[in-house]
Amino acid sequence: MSDSTAKILDGKALSKHLIGELKERVLACVERGVTPCLAVVLVGEDPASKVYVRSKERKAAKAGIATKDHRMSADTSTETLLGVIAELNADPAVHGILVQLPLPEGIDEQRVLAAVDPAKDVDGFHPDNLGLLMLGRPRFVACTPQGCMRLLAESGVSPEGKRALVIGRSTIVGKPVAQLLVQANATVTVAHSRTRDLEAEVRQADIVVAAVGRPEMVPGAWIKPGAVVIDVGINRLEPEQPGAKGRLVGDVHYASAAEQAAAITPVPGGVGPMTIACLLANVVEAAERV
């Protein structure tokens, strides 16, 4: 079955299309005096976070969405950060608030995320929004899980009745994407670091969503022929690793998996750009509700 005919789920192209579609909705908002605006809060100096934040702001500008940048030093206290969030909550010109994760050590992440006005929580990390997702009445759904589902839809394979495996159980990716798959009528397994036989789980799965953060940990040989592979992992190989040169790879070994899968997302150019498109869509939605 290694005929290497996997459909490439092109998140870069799809995200461009989706961001293009947002322009009209943004214009409609602007016409009634509301310019959709995303406030981005970045605490500390994490280089990867800086790259993502810049990319978000560039793409927001393409759609006509305003951004407000709040950079704070790594030694910022939880109280100070809560103060900034209170200001953004109260600012009628701000429709969406994104607090870039991970926060530096010593900041109480749970308290910070719970302090964001749920109506401005375009990341979908507030307990109210996570709860609404569990209830099947989602308001803001986390952007990466949304992007995964959109790319899965692009594969043409319906999740209904299929065996889906989510590898990873974080609150920002694994858990919500598993919930969305349940709601799409898949039969869902969630694997994590204590899973006894990951290979056996992967071999059975019709849909694999990998969100671990370990470079190429899933070999293509494990992928069931005809499965759909959604690779969330973003791993930058160190330049000294063989054949690496600072290359980005996913959690799945792409070349070998593409020989088994019916459809697969590349890294880069898969889930990453879709995350940003879904974030901007959430910002426009928040502005439309005003």
Ligand SMILES: NC(=O)C1=CN([C@@H]2O[C@H](COP(=O)(O)OP(=O)(O)OC[C@H]3O[C@@H](n4cnc5c(N)ncnc54)[C@H](OP(=O)(O)O)[C@@H]3O)[C@@H](O)[C@H]2O)C=CC1
């Ligand atoms: N493309 C995008 O837009 C985004 C990409 N990412 C990327 O996705 C990846 C995951 O991110 P995130 O969910 O935040 O990561 P976390 O570190 O929060 O979670 C990783 C999960 O993987 C599990 N895990 C660790 N080792 C193994 C193993 N050997 N076998 C099976 N499961 C394992 C952990 O298990 P346990 O719970 O037991 O510790 C945990 O549940 C990262 O590469 C990140 O950069 C993240 C967000 C957005």
Ligand SMILES: Nc1nc(=O)c2c([nH]1)NC[C@@H]1CN(c3ccc(C(=O)N[C@@H](CCC(=O)O)C(=O)O)cc3)C=[N+]21
């Ligand atoms: N509050 C919060 N919300 C997030 O959504 C959030 C976060 N914190 N912290 C970090 C993770 C990670 N994340 C990515 C977004 C886009 C790409 C992306 O566009 N990646 C490009 C490559 C970019 C590159 O070259 O480095 C791609 O995959 O093609 C990657 C990762 C959002 N996250």
